Amino acid sequence: MRSAVILSRAVENPRTVTLTLDSSMDACPGQFAMLWLPGLDEKPFSIAGARPLSFTICRVGAFSEALHGLSVGDRLWYRGPFGRGFPLEGGRVLLVGGGYGAAPLHFLARELLAAPAGPGTGRAVQRRVEVAIGARTEADLLFPGRFRKLGVALHLATEDGSAGGAPGLVTDRVGPLLSGGGFDHLYACGPEAMLDAAAALAGKAGVAADLSYEAYMRCGIGICGSCEHSTRLVCLDGPVFRA
Ligand SMILES: Cc1cc2nc3c(=O)[nH]c(=O)nc-3n(C[C@H](O)[C@H](O)[C@H](O)COP(=O)(O)OP(=O)(O)OC[C@H]3O[C@@H](n4cnc5c(N)ncnc54)[C@H](O)[C@@H]3O)c2cc1C
Ligand code: FES
DSSP, rough: EEEEEEEEEEEETTTTEEEEEEEEOOTTTEEEEEEEEEETTEEEEEEEETEEEEEEEEOSSSSHHHTTOOTOOOOEEEEEEEOOOOOOOSSSSEEEEEEGGGHHHHHHHHHHHHHHHHHHHSBOOOOOOOOEEEEEGGGOOOSSHHHHTTTOEEEEETTTTTSSSOOOOHHHHHHHHTTTTTOOOOEEEEOOHHHHHHHHHHHHHHEEEEEEEEOOOOSSSSSOOEEETTEEEEEHHHBBEEE
């Protein structure tokens, strides 16, 4: 277990903050760390950035509420990185995020853009990265500004239509994007129903897909069995699984 001091606390949207620590980690996008607050609980959170280390936290219950209550200068305990992250594959990739699932996808987008595609082909090709994110309303969308700063094509979906376009789910945007052809890899992180829909659309389009799943976790390292899902341990074999 390590601890670090909170260097900054950025409000991303009404329910989400990003805490940046005075610490770094050798981690890849899709991996997670267990965050601990003494006397309260310990829960898994995706690594939103490794250098410096940051976490993006959506307020839903007691533990995430307590993390939201932390201020610059407070101390946070953590262990990790754990799990299998996203492989850096594909030349024209679509990243699909729902809710705070966009947090590891921003880290992934940065790594994909920094690592040219085409290893083994003898020629490095700049990847083309497009991102589709969804939320209930425009105010709930996570990181639209940060994705725009990366220069990626951004597709927004809101259930009430407040971000423009037809109201709907992010997977409503994914179908037409994939059927237009041109993508060779899909990455997704978000609620399980969204992942299942994205996997089905990728399968139909013949596109490889890597999906980050959630599960209730206690140990985070493959000992307790609490994260078992269809005979696999999400903390050890995942959280990223090939569809
Ligand atoms: C691999 C992994 C990575 C994760 N990464 C992140 C991350 O980057 N950021 C983050 O904020 N959380 C992340 N989580 C979820 C996090 O671990 C906690 O489960 C979450 O913060 C809720 O804990 P809590 O104690 O605040 O609420 P709980 O007491 O567990 O939940 C309170 C209520 O909210 C509901 N609820 C729980 N989660 C959600 C949700 N996502 N949306 C809507 N309702 C919900 C519960 O069903 C319950 O009714 C991740 C989980 C896993 C397994
Ligand atoms: S959380 Fe204990 S085995 Fe996965």
